[in-house]
Amino acid sequence: MFAPAPCYHSDVLIVGGGIAGLVTALKLLDSNLSLIILDRDRKDKLGGLAKESFGGICAVGTPLQKRMGIPDTPEIAWEDWKRVARFRREDKWPKAWAKRYVEHSEKDIYTFLTELGIRFLPVVNWPERGMLQTANSLPRWHIAWGTGHRIIECLLKAIHDHPNRNKLSFRFGHCVKNITIQQGKVCGCTGTMEGTGRPFEAHADRVVLSAGGICGGNLSRVRRHWPGHLDKIPSRLLNGSHRFADGLIHDAAAAIGGKVDHPDRQWHYAAGIPYPKSLIENQGLSLVPPRSALWLNAKGERIGPLPLMGYTDTGYIVERLCREEEPFSWLLLNRKIALREMAVSGCDYMTAFRHRKFLKMIRELLFGNRELTDRLIRESDDILTAATLMELGRKMQEKTPEVPLNMKAMEKAVRAYDRQIEWGPSFFTDDQLRRIAITRKYRGDRLRTCKFQQILDPSAGPLMAIRTFILTRKSLGGIRTDLKSRVLNGQDSPIPGLFAAGETAGFGGGNMHGKGALEGTFLGGAILTAHHAAGSICKGE
Structure with a gap:
């Protein structure tokens, strides 16, 4: 019975x-x-x-x-x-x-x-x-x-x-x-x-x-009701919502x-990476994209004409990324930027905040979050490191052989950005650097934003490239x-x-x-x- x-x-x-x-x-x-x-x-x-x-x-x-x-x-x-x-x-x-x-x-x-x-x-x-x-x-x-x-x-x-x-x-x-x-x-x-x-x-x-809401589950509803103002649905989406939000x-x-x-x-995030070692299909981890990183398309070309800058306008960045041909983009930075600015939108990786370790948090704010940076590099296959830009470009190409990398365009963008930093704030014409200058005027952001950090600075290496995807979040x-x-x-x-x-x-x-x-x-x-x-x-x- x-x-x-x-x-x-x-x-x-x-x-x-x-x-x-x-x-x-x-x-x-x-x-x-x-x-x-x-x-x-x-x-x-x-x-x-x-x-x-x-x-x-x-x-x-x-x-x-x-x-x-x-x-x-x-x-x-x-x-x-x-x-x-x-x-x-x-x-x-x-x-x-x-x-x-x-x-x-x-x-x-x-x-x-x-x-x-x-x-x-x-x-x-x-x-x-x-x-x-x-x-x-x-x-x-x-x-x-x-x-x-x-x-x-x-x-x-x-x-x-x-x-x-x-x-x-x-x-x-x-x-x-x-x-x-x-x-x-x-x-x-x-x-x-x-x-x-x-x-x-x-x-x-x-x-x-x-x-x-509806932005989780198997993502079928996200795709069925994809926002009309976004050009197209990326062929790969990561799930940053709940598995039962169906x-x-x-x-x-x-x-x-x-x-x-x-x-x-729908409200989606722009800098998702596959959640390391997750048993849930397409589960994503949302990075808080560093302000000082250069945002490149899948070919390694800096996205513009208005450069994208993390932590500034999520809706605009997602809309802009959805105009690109490929479902992923790259964040180009170095270790010094990552230590100062990298964060994760969640509690598991932000251990000082999660476990209320005040002295640890202060130490990370002053000297950089080595634990987080090293853990992400160690656990994620989508975070690449290299001593030189040429070597990094080679690794990026090996990671995505289906998309030809425009190495010349990437190097040109990086050197132009670094040159403006060398000239100093009085001569900034790059919109990202202008925004960084304004951002640092607020004391709440000064500690967490590098002071005009050059990408190719030999003392700030190694270089890093992070492959990111659109990550679903909220209805x-x-x-x-x-x-x-x-x-x-x-x-x-x-x-x-x-x-x-x-x-x-x-x-x-x-x-x-x-x-x-x-x-x-x-x-x-x-x-x-x-x-x-x-x-x-x-x-x-």
Whole structure:
């Protein structure tokens, strides 16, 4: 005889145990409601992609900004957001959520995290300043000390220590495929167990969807909904999202009338390399591309006419790379640049940050991150080193024999760049060097940016070439919600009993970021929308 399918009952079901689901659960524990979190992954993966992240949070008007004399306000941030998002007139809910973010990020995100025990690095960082237009006009990227791993750790501790902890239970390895509805109201969900395919059902008065986006899985949805403003889909993409971010929960919501907006609005990274020794197909590791590296196309030609510069405008760089013929590009630099500027957008490789080793972090800032650089060189087949440019070019050609390397063009670009550095800042006409000069004026970037480092400097070697690919990351589109995080149908009416938070909701309203994003609004958006979902449920809405 077959055992009956598991059947669960609670007041609230939360589908997805990432940061949005955990924040929702923590806030709902105050209400004395019974809760179940249904998560597809294993118990040790609780926290999802947020747990693996670097832990950067965009927040406006924080005490840390004020301490540094950064004159940020919600009004300034709102203008930056609108400029990058390029909202349309009909984007009612995305605009409402974006405005809510800049007005409430200090209280609902920054203060919320500090009250959990999260501490932020004492210097606010300033990525995504923009290439063709201003993005972040001021520094507002707050890095959690301990990375995203620490954020999840503190969230789980707060849940564990809550007086109503016994009201919450977890069910791992559960894949939700359908949302059940009776008499026009959501009343639970059904699905199957990962691995075995065994069915289950769950019943509740309210269901919160917080199971990530569509930019992971086997990447089929990324390709199906490839953004129209990007010239073509690269023949090879790396997966920088979650393996279960496959859009099944969006399909379930759409099947009962939920409106899914803009699946073609996606946020990808430009400098991915295959994750060393990964058992997951196409899993990628996102490098933070050094500002002082030269960005070359697959043939070794410097990409232009406007040179690409890392950490400045991710959306523009991805768009520009997608115009190239080949699916990969090269970062050309030397060891000195790598030691000072190389970083990884994640916690596993950034060990001083991940394990909160303050003295180690200071030593790496002052003398360079040798551990990271050496580990990447040792583990990655896509990072090449050589004593001379000729030798490096030979290795690049051997790595990609299908694409002829234009050695003359590469050498010409490197020597022209180095010559301008020799002449000095008064004579800079290279846009990358001009941007480096401006970047170094902000004290938060001075330590992490080389002072006009020549590529062929004999004392800075060996030379390095890093083959990079486009790496998928976040879904900017998602399930449409109102400011109470209620899922809306095509007529903009709430579906009773159904809520969505985090990336599943396009971080709020189905597309809070519009066509672009300011760095750090993903984790922040997950936290903000979770607050609103829990608040609405507590009020009986």
